[in-house]
Amino acid sequence: MLHTHPAAEPFFLKATHGDRFCLYHAPRGPCRGALLYVHPFGDEMNRTRRLAAQQARALAERGIGVLLLDLHGCGDSSGDFAEARWATWKDDLALGHAWLHERLGVPTGLWGVRLGALLALDYAAGAATAPARLLLWQPVSSGAAFLSQFLRLRVAGAMLANGAGDGPEGSAGGTRELRARLAAGEALEVGGYEIAPALAAALEGCDTARLAAPGCRIDWFEIRSAPGRPPGPATQRLAEMWRARGVQLHLEQVDAPPFWSTQEIASCPALLAATSALFEEAVDAV
Secondary structure, rough: OOOOOOOEEEEEOEEEEEEEEEEEEEEOOOOEEEEEEEEOOOHHHHHHHHHHHHHHHHHOOEEEEEEEEEEOOOOOOOOHHOOOOHHHHHHHHHHHHHHHHHHOOOOOEEEEEEEHHHHHHHHHHHHHOOOOOOEEEEEOEEHHHHHHHHHHHHHHHHHHHHOOOOHHOOOOOHHHHHHHHHHHHOOOOOOOOEEHHHHHHHHHHHHHHHOOOOEEEEEEEEEEOOOOOOOOOOHHHHHHHHHOOOOOOEEEEEEEOOOOOOOOOOOOOHHHHHHHOOHHHHHHHO
């Protein structure tokens, strides 16, 4: 007989700016904890939907309730991406965090992927109710560096359209010029996403090294491109800084493809297995 998973419960959660689309994976058996999923940015969100759903089902089978919430202007939630703001996204996390806690009555953590992990860390640094736990998949450490990478998509597109070196966006200073336009109040379209100056400014100012050390357990998974390769220097410095501040940090590398950037939807059984293993313990799951 084929094993079937219970269907997730879809619904819309009322928010200040419209509604937020949610998928709720109820825990099977006794509830041992809860996690709010914080998705990545732009197309990375679409590339990770299947993987996130697989992990949410696996966690639900281990007694962990999981809420997948589309942030304002993303996915099936209200608003266009051009209306997205960092502060509104943090309000969305507060909304989802409260909903899960009220629904299940257990300590509730956050599970962030890529830029969603940076958003989760920023939220945790100033949240009225701190998350019980943070689960981070390949976290972005610097919003400014991420913005540069994102803007390079537009630079590359201009180079292909006009010929390398043709026009300001095909020059070496392409991202600098785009940043200047954002700083001057101009919204920019990049890869089908219109990014507002306010969102860009928030990304510029968000960096894990400048955030308050989280006051909860952190499980951090880094994707390793080659077996035996150590974490990058920036990751090691941040891990040392957090541990020196008393953060209970579990940093683990997993051999898997870069699921957020592959053209084909990637399968990451090693990441799913490593994450699920965290919740096998009967006590202090979240």
